[in-house]
Amino acid sequence: RKEVEQDPGPFNVPEGATVAFNCTYSNSASQSFFWYRQDCRKEPKLLMSVYSSGNEDGRFTAQLNRASQYISLLIRDSKLSDSATYLCVVGYAGNMLTFGGGTRLMVKP
Amino acid sequence: NAGVTQTPKFQVLKTGQSMTLQCAQDMNHEYMSWYRQDPGMGLRLIHYSVGAGITDQGEVPNGYNVSRSTTEDFPLRLLSAAPSQTSVYFCASSYVERVFFGQGTRLTVV
Numbered sequence: 001r002k003e004v005e006q007d008p009g010p011f012n013v014p015e016g017a018t019v020a021f022n023c024t025y026s027n028s029a030s031q032s033f034f035w036y037r038q039d040c041r042k043e044p045k046l047l048m049s050v051y052s053s054g055n056e057d058g059r060f061t062a063q064l065n066r067a068s069q070y071i072s073l074l075i076r077d078s079k080l081s082d083s084a085t086y087l088c089v090v091g092y093a094g095n096m097l098t099f100g101g102g103t104r105l106m107v108k109p
Numbered sequence: 110n111a112g113v114t115q116t117p118k119f120q121v122l123k124t125g126q127s128m129t130l131q132c133a134q135d136m137n138h139e140y141m142s143w144y145r146q147d148p149g150m151g152l153r154l155i156h157y158s159v160g161a162g163i164t165d166q167g168e169v170p171n172g173y174n175v176s177r178s179t180t181e182d183f184p185l186r187l188l189s190a191a192p193s194q195t196s197v198y199f200c201a202s203s204y205v206e207r208v209f210f211g212q213g214t215r216l217t218v219v
Contacts (some may be wrong), residue, residue: 041211043199044152061113087151094168095140095159095203099151 003027004100006088012106017078023071023088032091033064035073037084038102044087047073067078078107111135115200115211119138122218123189130185132200140203141183142167143175145196146213152199158183190218 006023013019016080025033048055050062050071061074071088088100116131134141144167154167158177169210172194174186183202187194195218200211 002151004151028171034206041213043213045210046208049206091206095157095206097140097154097206099144099153101149101151 002101003098004088004090005008006086006100006103008101008103010104010106013078014106014108015078015080017079017107018074018076019105020075021073021086021088021105023100025069025071025088025090025098027090027092027098028069030069030090031091033062034072034089035060035062035093036087036089036099038087039084042075044099047086075105078105080107080109083107088095112113113200113202113209113211115198115214117214118212120214120216122216124186124190124218125176127188128187128190130187130198130200130216132185132211133181134183134202134209135181135201136204136209136210137180138202138204139180141177142201142203143173143183143185144199144201145169145194146199147196155185155194155198187216190216192218194218 002080035047037047038044038046050064054063059076063072085102085104113134139160143155144152156175158164198214
């Protein structure tokens, strides 16, 4: 079983749609949680950190459920420019990070 | 404001050849790491370093060597390239949990 699991997709959605990605992690000692965005043939870049209380950044909302070891990302009012792969990332012991395989999103006009 | 500079961007090697992927950062970060990314596998940690003179193995270290003689540089050496090492390689530099990636090296071993 992978330490961090994501549905690979692709998720094909029309512009303006709301889309949600889920991620589960197996290491109960995990301490930090992130969503990264990776454009085609580019390096991953931090989208947002995920906190237990949930957090929002514009159209993006991230949630963490430690009891279920589950992380989610909600994107509202999807834009064409949101098309990318979204990586769920879990951290422990300081700088050690484990990456999920990524979920590919394609937003269509 | 260079951040993490990784070279080369593309490389084709023959089986058995050796090469070094270069990585440099100008942010004075202590922690640096190398990942490989394969389709559907996510990024997997090859080697990492918590400071100059200190390196350690990650999840998939076999076939790779690293050194960290300075804070800025963290080269990755492929000892004897194999087709299984065809991948995209990312160098990363981090402070606390904020990770900065280089632009990646697409390596093909034939």
